[in-house]
Amino acid sequence: MQDSFIERSAALIPDEVLKLRYLRWAFGRRDAPKAPPARYSRFAWAVCTVLLVSNQLVCPVTPNLALPAAPPFTSPSRSGTIWIAEQHASYFLYSNGLQVRTDYQTPSTRRAYRAFSRAGLVPSVQRSIPAGIVYHTTESLLLPFEPDRNRSLLATRENLLDNVRRERSYNFVIDRFGQVFRIVPADEVAYHAGHSIWADAELVYCGLNESFIGVSFEARTAEAYDLTAAQIHSGRLLTDALRNLYGIPAVDCVTHAQVSVNPANMHIGFHTDWASRFPFEKLGLTGGYDTPLAAIELFGFEYDDHFLQAIGGVPWKGLAAAEEQLTRNAEKRGVSLRSYRTLLQQQYQNIRRESNESTGNGDRA
Numbered sequence: 001m002q003d004s005f006i007e008r009s010a011a012l013i014p015d016e017v018l019k020l021r022y023l024r025w026a027f028g029r030r031d032a033p034k035a036p037p038a039r040y041s042r043f044a045w046a047v048c049t050v051l052l053v054s055n056q057l058v059c060p061v062t063p064n065l066a067l068p069a070a071p072p073f074t075s076p077s078r079s080g081t082i083w084i085a086e087q088h089a090s091y092f093l094y095s096n097g098l099q100v101r102t103d104y105q106t107p108s109t110r111r112a113y114r115a116f117s118r119a120g121l122v123p124s125v126q127r128s129i130p131a132g133i134v135y136h137t138t139e140s141l142l143l144p145f146e147p148d149r150n151r152s153l154l155a156t157r158e159n160l161l162d163n164v165r166r167e168r169s170y171n172f173v174i175d176r177f178g179q180v181f182r183i184v185p186a187d188e189v190a191y192h193a194g195h196s197i198w199a200d201a202e203l204v205y206c207g208l209n210e211s212f213i214g215v216s217f218e219a220r221t222a223e224a225y226d227l228t229a230a231q232i233h234s235g236r237l238l239t240d241a242l243r244n245l246y247g248i249p250a251v252d253c254v255t256h257a258q259v260s261v262n263p264a265n266m267h268i269g270f271h272t273d274w275a276s277r278f279p280f281e282k283l284g285l286t287g288g289y290d291t292p293l294a295a296i297e298l299f300g301f302e303y304d305d306h307f308l309q310a311i312g313g314v315p316w317k318g319l320a321a322a323e324e325q326l327t328r329n330a331e332k333r334g335v336s337l338r339s340y341r342t343l344l345q346q347q348y349q350n351i352r353r354e355s356n357e358s359t360g361n362g363d364r365a
């Protein structure tokens with residue numbers, strides 16, 4: 001009986017392509033091993049037929065049956081899939097359980113930047129997808145994290161968020177209670193990195209405001225980066241979500257101290273937040289301070305005693321590795337290390353000018 005109804009319905013469809021599409025779907029549903037989710041009525045099939053004739057629908061209207069949504073984006077560098085599961089006026093919820101508040105959100109300019117090939121420093125086509133994450137500390141007022149100071153803790157947080165919103169300083173802020181606030185949308189520019197350089201195995205980034213997402217923890221260097229357990233937990237969830245959504249590899253998740261430079265004296269470490277003790281492993285990241293610094297290896301930057309003091313007196317492995325590679329490259333070219341540094345530093349100034357011209361945002365921090 002069902003077959004005859006399917007055939008009669010198909011006879012009403014004048015377009016042969018639509019008719020074939022309908023028959024394939026209808027008989028496929030009939031032969032499926034599992035029972036349909038609800039009983040079809042002749043009225044529903046009739047509605048289907050009419051809509052098929054008008055080329056508006058390719059499946060019948062049934063109770064509690066919806067077309068499958070397009071699959072969410074899956075990062076090529078991550079095995080899981082994370083998406084925005086709920087969205088409301090003042091917050092949204094990622095599928096990994098992270099709630100992000102948006103009541104302090106403010107618009108900025110859309111991302112538009114050029115990266116450079118590591119081999120030859122050839123500029124890429126214009127890009128708009130975030131390439132990485134830079135972690136910061138807010139360097140704001142911190143009160144003892146105690147229950148009898150709760151009102152004051154909330155007040156200082158409010159002042160912090162108002163200032164960050166006004167300056168568009170970061171894309172995200174993680175407060176001491178572990179709440180995550182989106183200040184500037186991830187696909188827009190926050191002014192968090194200033195003069196900055198980073199590179200992975202393929203691309204070099206100059207001026208990371210445009211290319212990297214800025215995530216800041218409510219913390220101070222003077223307090224030795226004492227994050228709460230809630231901040232670390234939320235930082236891990238936010239990192240996982242951003243990496244998954246934008247395909248960000250672990251090597252491009254770095255601290256401000258690793259990327260900040262001073263073009264005036266060609267030294268690294270103009271800003272030194274997270275110069276040590278960043279919890280890379282707790283946030284699911286590898287590499288950390290062992291990753292060679294591109295500013296040294298590719299552009300000949302140097303560092304001084306002030307920077308060494310900021311990182312605890314012992315050079316990162318990434319510092320030593322970058323210096324060693326710089327020395328080997330100079331030897332291969334048969335030039336002195338000083339001459340080679342000068343050449344690389346000039347290349348940086350050229351790239352910096354080209355980056356600023358392509359974005360129009362300069363090196364604003």
